[in-house]
Amino acid sequence: MTAAVSVVVVTGVSRYLGAHVAARLAADKRVGRVVGLDPNQPPAELAELLGDVEHIPVEATSAGSVLAELDAECVVHLALVTAPEQQGGRAAMKEQNVIGTMQLLAACQQAPRLRKLVMRSSTAAYGASFRDPAVFTEDTEPRQVPRGGFARDILDVEGYLRGFRRRRPDVSATVLRFAPFIGSSANTTITRYFAQPVVPTVFGRDPRLQFLHVDDALEVLHRSVVEDHPGTFNVAGAGVLTLSQAIRRAGRVAVPVLEPGLSAAAMLAGGLRFGRYGLDQLDLFVHGRVVDTTRLIQEYGFEPRTTEAAFDDFIRGHAGRRVVNPDHLAAAEQAILDGIRRVRAAAQERS
Amino acid sequence: MKDQKRFAVPDPAPADDLDRPARRNGHAPKPAVEDKPGDAWDRRVASMLAFARRRLSGQYEVDEFGFDRELTEGLFHPVLRLLYREWFRTEVFGVEQLPEEGAGLVVGNHSGTVAVDALMLSVALHDQHPRHRHLRLLGADLVFRVPVLSELARKSGGTVACNPDAERLLRSGELVGVFPEGFKGVGKHYRDRYKLQRFGRGGFVSAALRTGTPIVPVAIVGAEEIYPILADIKPLARLLKLPYFPVTPTFPWLGPLGLVPLPSKWLIEFCPPIPTAHLTEHADDPMVIFNLADQVRETIQQTLHQLLERRPDPFGP
Numbered sequence: 040m041t042a043a044v045s046v047v048v049v050t051g052v053s054r055y056l057g058a059h060v061a062a063r064l065a066a067d068k069r070v071g072r073v074v075g076l077d078p079n080q081p082p083a084e085l086a087e088l089l090g091d092v093e094h095i096p097v098e099a100t101s102a103g104s105v106l107a108e109l110d111a112e113c114v115v116h117l118a119l120v121t122a123p124e125q126q127g128g129r130a131a132m133k134e135q136n137v138i139g140t141m142q143l144l145a146a147c148q149q150a151p152r153l154r155k156l157v158m159r160s161s162t163a164a165y166g167a168s169f170r171d172p173a174v175f176t177e178d179t180e181p182r183q184v185p186r187g188g189f190a191r192d193i194l195d196v197e198g199y200l201r202g203f204r205r206r207r208p209d210v211s212a213t214v215l216r217f218a219p220f221i222g223s224s225a226n227t228t229i230t231r232y233f234a235q236p237v238v239p240t241v242f243g244r245d246p247r248l249q250f251l252h253v254d255d256a257l258e259v260l261h262r263s264v265v266e267d268h269p270g271t272f273n274v275a276g277a278g279v280l281t282l283s284q285a286i287r288r289a290g291r292v293a294v295p296v297l298e299p300g301l302s303a304a305a306m307l308a309g310g311l312r313f314g315r316y317g318l319d320q321l322d323l324f325v326h327g328r329v330v331d332t333t334r335l336i337q338e339y340g341f342e343p344r345t346t347e348a349a350f351d352d353f354i355r356g357h358a359g360r361r362v363v364n365p366d367h368l369a370a371a372e373q374a375i376l377d378g379i380r381r382v383r384a385a386a387q388e389r390s
Numbered sequence: 391m392k393d394q395k396r397f398a399v400p401d402p403a404p405a406d407d408l409d410r411p412a413r414r415n416g417h418a419p420k421p422a423v424e425d426k427p428g429d430a431w432d433r434r435v436a437s438m439l440a441f442a443r444r445r446l447s448g449q450y451e452v453d454e455f456g457f458d459r460e461l462t463e464g465l466f467h468p469v470l471r472l473l474y475r476e477w478f479r480t481e482v483f484g485v486e487q488l489p490e491e492g493a494g495l496v497v498g499n500h501s502g503t504v505a506v507d508a509l510m511l512s513v514a515l516h517d518q519h520p521r522h523r524h525l526r527l528l529g530a531d532l533v534f535r536v537p538v539l540s541e542l543a544r545k546s547g548g549t550v551a552c553n554p555d556a557e558r559l560l561r562s563g564e565l566v567g568v569f570p571e572g573f574k575g576v577g578k579h580y581r582d583r584y585k586l587q588r589f590g591r592g593g594f595v596s597a598a599l600r601t602g603t604p605i606v607p608v609a610i611v612g613a614e615e616i617y618p619i620l621a622d623i624k625p626l627a628r629l630l631k632l633p634y635f636p637v638t639p640t641f642p643w644l645g646p647l648g649l650v651p652l653p654s655k656w657l658i659e660f661c662p663p664i665p666t667a668h669l670t671e672h673a674d675d676p677m678v679i680f681n682l683a684d685q686v687r688e689t690i691q692q693t694l695h696q697l698l699e700r701r702p703d704p705f706g707p
Contacts, residue, residue: 169535172554173455179554243537247456247544279454287448298537329454365447372443379435 043069043265044155048111050102050143051118052094053077055226056159056253058085060115060260065091069265074109076102077118099139103146106153113155113264114147116140119196121161121189122228122317129188136192144203147210156203156212157263162249162273162330163190164197164216167322173247176331177216177271187319211269215259218275218330219323221250221349223356228320230353233289236362242295245283246327249275250350255343259335268338273330276346282324289354290361298325455526455555456544462524466546467513473506474513477653478612479707484660485518493560493603494663496525496567497594499586499690500575502613503636505529506651511567511610512547514658525567526559528552528594532633556597568594570683577634580618584611584694592683599673599682604663607686609693612656615704617641654704657697661689 047064051057052075065073075094080086097105099118106114119136123129140158147153165171166181167190185191197214204212219229229250232238251274259274286293298321336342343349441464444450450460474480488494498511512525527543528551534540549555551568559566569575574587598605619636627635641648664685672678 169540170531170550170552172552172558173549174555174558176554241537243539243541245456245541245545247452247454279452279456280448281452281456281458284448284450284452287446290447327456363446365449368443368447372439376436376439380432383431 044113045071046074046109046111047072047113047115047264048074048076048106048109049092049115049117050076050099051116052089052092053079053081053085054117055085056220056256056260057117058088059253059257060117061092062088063257063261064115064264065089067261067265072109074111076105099142099146102143103149106146106150110152111150112152113157114143114150114153115260115264116143116156116158117260118143119159119161119192122319123188132188133192136189137195140196141199144199148203148207153207153210155264155267156200156210157260158196158200158212158214159260160197160214160216160271161189161193162216162218162275162328163187163319163323164193165328165330166190166194167326167328169326171326174329174331175273177273177334185319185322187317187322189317189319190322211267213263213268214271215256215263216271216273216330217256218249218251218273218328218346220253220256221353222253223352225253225353230357232320233285233291233353234357234360235291236360237292237294238286239296240282240286240293241321241324242297244298244325245281246324247279247281247329248285248323248327248346249279249329250346250353251275252344252349252352255349258341259339259343262339262341266339270334270338272335272338273332274335274343275330275332276343276349277332278345278347279329280346280350282327285350287363288350289357290363290365292362452545455547455549455559456541457524457526457547458545459524462546466542467516470509470513471517473651474510474517474656477651478510478616478656479653480510480514480612480656480658482514482518482658482660484662485515485520487606487660487662488515488519488523488565489604489606489663490521491563493563493601494565495556495560495594495598495603495605496565496608496660497605497686497690498567498569498608498610499584499694500569500571501578501583501610502651503576503617503619503638505569505576506616507610507613508567508569510613510656511608511658515565515567523565526564527567528556528569530572551593553593553597556594557601560597560601560603570594573633577622577636578619579622580614580620583614583618584698586687586691586694589683589687592679595679595682595686596673598666599669599679602667602670604665604667605682605686606663607661607689607693609659609661609690609697610656611658611694611697611701612654612704615654616651618652652705655701655706657701659693659697661693664689 047070049057049061052061058081061073061075064070073092075089075092076097078096078098081089095105118139120132123132147156165175165179166183167185168183170182200212200214220227221230283293452458501507508527512527515525516522524547527548529543529548531550533543534550556566570589571587578587617638619638621637623635623637669678
């Protein structure tokens with residue numbers, strides 16, 4: 040049997056998503072050769088996965104010659120950084136996201152045998168505005184440039200991709216706008232946020248959130264490579280949890296903070312390169328973000344598990360640090376009810 | 391039909407009677423302790439506690455617009471109902487004009503300085519409609535800018551007034567409430583009461599046309615008198631970034647007391663629906679849109695006059 044895709048190049052294999060996608064593709068018989076492109080060495084726990092994946096440690100600047108040499112047929116671009124890291128901070132993040140993508144796309148444009156490009160994007164592409172519709176479809180234009188660095192990178196990256204589509208109409212390009220990842224094994228800004236016992240929220244705001252189980256993200260990426268699905272797709276779990284609801288379900292305690300204070304703190308944290316949350320999280324926690332996934336379900340014939348189910352899986356993985364336990368709540372409810380009944384019975388008897 | 395009703399067999403005892411002791415020889419035995427589990431107060435306390443537990447553990451459903459049905463029915467409506475019944479003595483006519491099920495665009499006149507009329511309309515619709523449907527209100531983006539208020543609006547079923555949201559709600563078969571006058575209506579002078587303002591660009595009509603949804607005009611009488619605007623301090627409004635800064639007989643003179651609405655008598659009348667299903671292909675025709683908007687406006691204006699004749703005294707019983 041001939042392989043459906045002979046050579047697949049995956050960027051960002053030193054990170055969770057890239058490593059898992061590369062490993063899944065390598066295990067698929069329809070895929071010939073899987074090459075990982077990443078200047079960094081994957082950490083030990085991911086290196087195990089990458090047994091069948093060739094790793095070429097190059098910077099995006101030299102991706103051009105590598106893609107041509109490999110005769111790459113499909114490129115999966117996952118090397119996006121969602122939050123500034125300890126080293127380098129925001130400048131390095133922008134370098135990697137924007138300049139890295141630009142250079143990779145330039146290399147793709149030159150690759151003669153390339154016929155497919157799959158790119159990771161984010162629902163942050165819709166920006167954040169108070170005039171936004173409640174549910175974004177793929178055709179919604181952002182009304183206001185978001186404050187968060189990652190969201191601005193995403194807008195730039197998608198802009199470059201539009202240019203690439205015009206220049207290489209023969210390459211089928213798939214853009215996947217992912218909702219924030221969650222799941223028992225995921226480790227992202229959002230999962231770290233919900234894993235704390237006490238979580239800060241923005242006073243007077245209860246955003247509508249949607250999550251995507253990481254395993255479903257892997258499935259959609261996998262299908263994008265071995266099947267043909269050109270276009271832009273929202274990828275998210277159906278349904279909505281509000282932030283307060285999610286915090287209560289996780290048994291955490293919310294601490295509302297006034298927004299101006301939080302913005303200042305986020306800005307300061309960004310400037311001084313410490314702290315875990317930036318303006319990206321703040322935008323999300325003020326405006327919320329819900330997308331329509333009809334196009335994905337129709338095109339892929341695959342429905343990611345619901346936001347509720349994905350979040351439940353996360354809770355199961357992080358149940359240890361619960362502050363509020365549903366069993367305790369039920370017990371308290373019964374105790375109060377019994378107490379009231381006893382008092383009323385006593386009062387009745389006396390009268 | 392009537393005859394059948396007259397000879398109908400009485401309904402079996404309601405379910406909550408089953409846990410009471412059986413009647414003996416026509417007399418219900420009197421229990422030694424009256425408040426055993428199962429009496430009305432006990433049930434009320436138990437259901438309140440269960441409500442609190444569900445809220446605290448996050449075990450409730452919210453739709454994609456943020457509408458929280460349980461919170462709306464369990465908390466918002468009971469509070470609003472006090473205003474609706476005891477304070478404004480609201481009377482509702484023409485509920486049968488509303489679709490039993492499926493989409494409908496309810497278009498009303500806007501007045502009253504703050505949008506109390508929208509809230510009363512949604513209570514009226516929920517309580518009077520045979521299916522107890524919820525009205526999904528479309529609000530100005532100002533509402534969604536303000537913390538706390540924005541979340542109350544979303545949880546009670548509101549969303550930003552924009553065509554994508556309106557059409558999405560209508561396509562999913564909801565009853566959508568809209569006030570095309572916007573701030574021009576709520577913020578108008580008391581001397582202009584019950585004079586409909588301009589209807590904007592008619593975005594609501596194109597949403598109805600595109601989805602083939604019937605338009606149900608509704609006239610609301612009573613909201614004009616709750617906070618009569620005698621003057622509008624424009625510089626202060628600009629300073630606070632508000633569309634107007636009202637001066638009423640009680641506000642801002644009496645401070646927070648000025649926020650108590652005057653107890654006017656309210657009448658709400660739903661008018662016969664205007665079908666639009668045959669006009670779907672004209673959704674982009676400005677002529678059709680303006681004509682239809684005018685028709686809706688005229689209907690509401692005429693109904694307002696009729697209702698006002700029925701209510702000679704704004705503060706009568």
